[in-house]
Amino acid sequence: MVATGKTIDVEDVQWFALQVRSQHEKTVASTLREKGYEEFLPLCQIKRRWSDRVKRLEAPLFPGYVFCRFDVQKRLPILVTPGVQFIVGLGKIPFPIDNSEIAALQSIVKSGLPAQPWPFLKIGQRVRIEQGSLEGIEGILLTPKSSYRLVVSITLLQRSVAVEVDRDWVIPVSSHTQHSSPAPSYSLASRPVSS
Numbered sequence: 001m002v003a004t005g006k007t008i009d010v011e012d013v014q015w016f017a018l019q020v021r022s023q024h025e026k027t028v029a030s031t032l033r034e035k036g037y038e039e040f041l042p043l044c045q046i047k048r049r050w051s052d053r054v055k056r057l058e059a060p061l062f063p064g065y066v067f068c069r070f071d072v073q074k075r076l077p078i079l080v081t082p083g084v085q086f087i088v089g090l091g092k093i094p095f096p097i098d099n100s101e102i103a104a105l106q107s108i109v110k111s112g113l114p115a116q117p118w119p120f121l122k123i124g125q126r127v128r129i130e131q132g133s134l135e136g137i138e139g140i141l142l143t144p145k146s147s148y149r150l151v152v153s154i155t156l157l158q159r160s161v162a163v164e165v166d167r168d169w170v171i172p173v174s175s176h177t178q179h180s181s182p183a184p185s186y187s188l189a190s191r192p193v194s195s
Contacts, residue, residue: 012071014096015040016078017062017088017157024083025060031081032068040067042105042161044115061117061161062154067102088156095156104137104152108163118151118162131169 020028029041042061047054065088070078072094078084087094108115111133128138129150139150149162 012073013069014072015067015069015099015102016072016094016096017154018066018068018078019064019085019088020066021083021085022064025063025066028066028081028083031083032066032078035077035081037078038069040069040102040106042067042109042115044117044161046116061105061115062157062159063117065157065159067097067105072096097154097156101152101154105154105161107134107137108150108152108161111163113163113165115161115163118149118160128171129165129169130171132166134163134165134169 018028025041029039032039043058044061045056046059048057066084068078072087075087075094078087089095113133129135134150137150137152139152150165151160151162153160
């Protein structure tokens, strides 16, 4: 949030996804932070193979996107940030990302568990992680085998991230514990880890 000396109404400040130029995610995130905005760029470890070696690098979990929290009515400083192409939305209207989606992604990053980009999923039986660093996160169970991946989705972007979880951490979520409000704007899923 920008420190302007005025009190900012928390309801006016929401998370948005910014489409940024390819390979500019870290630069955009850094610039937004320097401007005083709360930004979030979830990263993962990837292996890159060169002819003589393999190197581990940090790469964005959502290539081409940076998340930022701001008042959409005061978005010009965001839009003029070098590397920012536009604010993701419906048509030309910027659309906020549900706080629970960002919180789930932040939990995954803080957990230190291996995470990777994953196909967007929104099917199957709901489950909840009952143990470990992701305790309390709900998801969709696709296949009950010995090892799982929990998939966290950002619906607006139609993109997902997978993180490995232990089979013993997963329990079914009964229908009476699910929210009676409309379906949330995100889904979490677990899928067997391929051997």
